[in-house]
Amino acid sequence: MNQICRLSLCEQDLYGSKAYVLGRLFGDFNVPKGCALSTEFYSAFMKENGFTYSFDDYNGKNEEIQEFITASNFSKIQIKDILKTLTSCGLNKENQTYVVRSSATCEDLQKNSMAGILESFINLQNIDEVLTSIKECYKSLFSERALSYYEMNDYDLSKIKMSVIIQEYIEGQFSGVIFTTDTKNYDTNSTYINYVQGKCSDFVDSNTQSYFIKMDKSTMKITDTNQPKEGECHLPDEITKQLLLTAVEIEKKLGYPADIEWTYDGKDIYILQARPITTMKFERFTYEATEDDKKYRWFLAEQYPIYPLLEDFYRMSFTHRKEGIYRTGYGSQNAVIKQLNGYMYIGTGGMQNERELREAAIARLKLLADRNLGIFQDELLPKILIMKTQMDNFMEKELTDYEVADFLSTALNYSNFIDSAHWESVLGEEYIEEFHHYLEKLDIDINTEQLYNLIYCKTIKNKEREMLLNISDFFKEHIECTRILHSSDYPLIVYERLKYSENWIELEKLIGEYIKLYGMQNAGPKNNPANNLREKPYYIIDKIKSSMQQDGNLYYSTISMIQMKKEEEKSRILQLIPENKKSEFLEKLCLAEKTFASIDNHHYYCEDSSWGYLKMAISFAGSRLVELATLSNADDIYYLKFDEIFKSLQNEITSVDISGRKEKYMKQEKMIPPQPLFTVHDTEEKEPSTAPSTGTEVQMVAEDSKIILKGLSSLNRTVKGKILIGHCIPKQIEEECILVVRNGHGNDLFPVVGKVTGLIVSGGSPFDHMGIITREMNIPAIYYVSNAFEVLKTGDTVILNGEEGTISVI
Structure with missing residues (x-):
């Protein structure tokens, strides 16, 4: 098999998409002349140098593999073949300069571009530099970033190989990237020409000031730009029009919107690379609202369609969540879902009789409290633990078809139970405040920190x-x-x-x-x-x-x-307290302790783990259906519905048209969902909210060049620092800060705990999960600061006074 060929002859399977597309454009467009080394050439190079690493070694021994490639040599025959092909392409002349580009089988695909992950090298002065750069391209297959990308996108390591392109180097006066369509608004009649003065690598690596020109394809007029009107950085108008015409022709030739790298050497425009725009959508759809729809405010849940199995799951989840919401009167959390062409919309709205529903829920919890029982620890957790034990047992053994179905059924029941019980558990946490009032009635002087202890x-x-x-x-x-x-x-x-x-x-x-x-x-x-x-x-x-x-x-x-x-x-x-009150106090304290424990337990068993069990059960079922030949790939289970999975495990269904569903999903991915679904303005007066009061009024006053915010503090410490607005907790924080977040729900402080000296929370509670962590780590926090996001900004220097529960902006 010929392992080296001219660009114009490259096949996609052997030479990768990048070389293949350049080959398609070669002849019709100005593509720098050159050739490509096939994946077979790569395999022969590795084999001849004694490559013995298995796919399981790639991640753990990637540095060792890269060192192996550095120390390896091309055979005399391989070098001879490279020189021969370069000569036939007119690229072995004196003072010839070269470009070496990766063209791996895993890059420049319809869904994944791997842009910037694999290596390319420019302005190479001789063949020795070319040979070294080829090996550097091979090494980039095993970089940490590339390996993590493969894992993230579920790439099959056995199919990842490298082809390499060798071309003449073109020194550009202007270079850049053209997007043949507007990817923000999905406007196929608009083209973005982006450029820098100099070589293209300066643009893609963001090494220098860049400019953009937005053009209308039909009129060829500029509709938006930030380029200078004149001077050396101004792209000449005739070149701009020529770039647009070239982009339109390339898009027509390839049959899809393209991301095109180009350079202009003062005389000609050269096309350096072209690949699909991976995020492009084409087909818009609309929706006509019903009268029932207008009761809600709708928003798009995700920017991509959901799989049939997840659609099934979300419908069940929202049904059970709604049961819990109506059982507790949490009208602000009331929501419904609607699925249109695979896209999920969530509608939010209030509820009738919210006050009565909340009062009834509180009355039920009070009956439990009168028996010294907590809703989560005593009523919900025992049922959760039974299901959890069953699921843990399933994961420790080989399962029959019946047991796989039983595992999936239990995981679904677990998830549905938690969705239904969630808001009762949240409401039950208010017993801590009730216990606080009980102590006050006993004339016990106790502050927040003492209550926490x-x-x-x-x-x-x-x-x-x-x-x-x-x-x-x-x-x-x-x-x-x-x-x-x-x-x-x-x-x-x-x-x-x-x-x-x-x-x-x-x-x-x-x-x-x-x-x-x-x-x-x-x-x-x-x-x-x-x-x-x-x-x-x-x-x-x-x-x-x-x-x-x-x-x-x-x-x-x-x-x-x-x-x-x-x-x-x-x-x-x-x-x-009097002797006759001590027994009652100890019983109520026991319930308050259980309520405190329920905050973390609820977080762990419900918010953190419910989907994990269902995900595992789905994985077990997917693998089983592959064994039964119902599916060819375990991940294809997401194209089924739950009832189809159960019937397949019971041999009631032996085949499903997965390919048809995949094709439908791929079409949906290219659709443009309306945002918003439609707009409704409130004209009717709403029933006043019956959400329980925090007991703390948040105020903001001006005082001697300081702005004072007030809230509820959980720790009597005072710190001074600079504000970082986080909304949610960032994964990394560079400098020490006082962090401002909206609430503690789902936030993980541990990755940045060493950088957070204080916390300001617009909602939350000193007793929520994050409140517990901050207290244990001795971090002062102030809660219910509802004005925080309006008043504070990143970089403000503040004094957080835990004793007074105030934030002073200096």
Whole structure:
């Protein structure tokens, strides 16, 4: 098989999409002359140099593999073939300069471009530099960034190979990228010409000032631009028009909107690369609202269509959530869903009889409290634990078809139960405030911090933090493990490298114990519910790194101090109240402790883990249906509905038209959903909200060049620092700050705990999950500061006074 050919002859399978597309354009457009080395050439190079690494080695031994490639040599025959082909292309002349570009089988595809991940090299002066650059392209297949990209996009490592393009180098006066359509507004009649003065790499690498020109294809007129009107940075008008005409012709030739790299050498325009615009959509659709629709305010949930299985899941989820919302009168959380051409819209609106529903729910919880029972710990958690135990058992053994179906059914019931019970659990957390009022009626003077100490008890999240601190201690005791931990920013790479350390067996045991208890929690970027540690254990690396930044001694001493203060506070109150009230006090304290524990437990069992179990059950079912030949790929299960999965596992269905559903989904991906679905203006007076009062009025006043914000503090500490507006907690923070967020829901403070000196929360509660963490880590926080986002801005210097519950903006 010929392993080298001219660009005009390149086949896509052997030479990758980049070389193939340039070959299609060659002859009709000005493409720099050159050739390409096939993936077979790459395979022969690796084989002849003794490449013995398996696919399982790629992530953990990527540096070793790259060193192997650096030390490897091309055979005399390979070098001869390269020189021969370059000569036939007219590229082996004296003073010839070259470009070497990657053209891997995994880049420049319809859905994934891998833009900038693999390497290219310009202005190479001789053949030796060309040969070195070819090896650098090969090495880039095994870079940390590339390997993580493969994992993120579920690439099959066995199919990833590298072709390399060798072309003449064109020195550009102007260079840039053309998008043949407007990708923001999906306007196919608009084209964006982006450019810099100089070579194209300066544009794509953002090394210099760039400019854009938006043009109308039909009129060839400029509709928007930021380029200078004259001077050396102004792209000549005739070149601008020529670029537009060239882009239109390339788009026509390829048959799709294209992202085109170009350069102009003062005489001619050259096309350096062209690939599909991966985010383009074409077909708009509209929706005519019904009278019932107009009761809600609608928004698009996601920018992409959802799979049939997830549509099924969301319908069930919202149905059960609505049951819980109506059972508790949380009208502000009332929502419905609508699916249009695969896109999910959520409609929000109030509810009738909200006040009565809330009062009835509070009355039910009071009946439980009168029996010293908490809604979550005593009523909901026992049922949750039964289902959790069943699902844990399913995951520890080989399952029959019936057991796979039973696992999936249990996981669905678990998810539905949690959706239905969520708001009752949230409402039950208000018992802490009720307990506070009870103490006040006993004439007990107690502030927020004292109340926190009194009801404090260790929870399942405490155990998690302590297990992570234990793993961190292991790293601190083993220098080589610590070195590997910090050797890469990519969790997958670190985790796989650790497998080759001499301490892996002991470390794997510690990690395994953690994952057994906490592996079903959402993990990965933004705690994505699509990921969990059972399936992707490498995401524990981020947790370990965060834990390494924490002071374990401070944590344990803080817990000990809280427990000591708890006993002191309990003894103080027992001394102050009459003898006939002591038994009642202890019973109510017990319920307050259970309520406190329910906050973390609810967070762990419900918000963090419910989707993890369902995701695992779906994965089990997908693998089983592949074994039964119902599916060819386990991930194709997302094109089924739940009833189809159950029937397939019971052999009632033996085949499903997956290809037809995939084709439909691909068409939906290219549709443009209306945003908003439609607009409705409120004309009727709404019933006043019956949401429970916080008991704290937030005020804002001006005072001697300071702005004072007030809220509820959970810790009597005062700190000074600069504000960082976060909305939610960022994954990384560079400098110490006082962080402003909207609430504690789903926020993970641990990755940045070393940088956060104080916290300002517009909603939330000192008793929510984040409130617990900040208290344990001795971080002052002020809650219910509703004006925070209107008044504060990033960079403001403030004094956060935990004693007064105030924020002074200096």
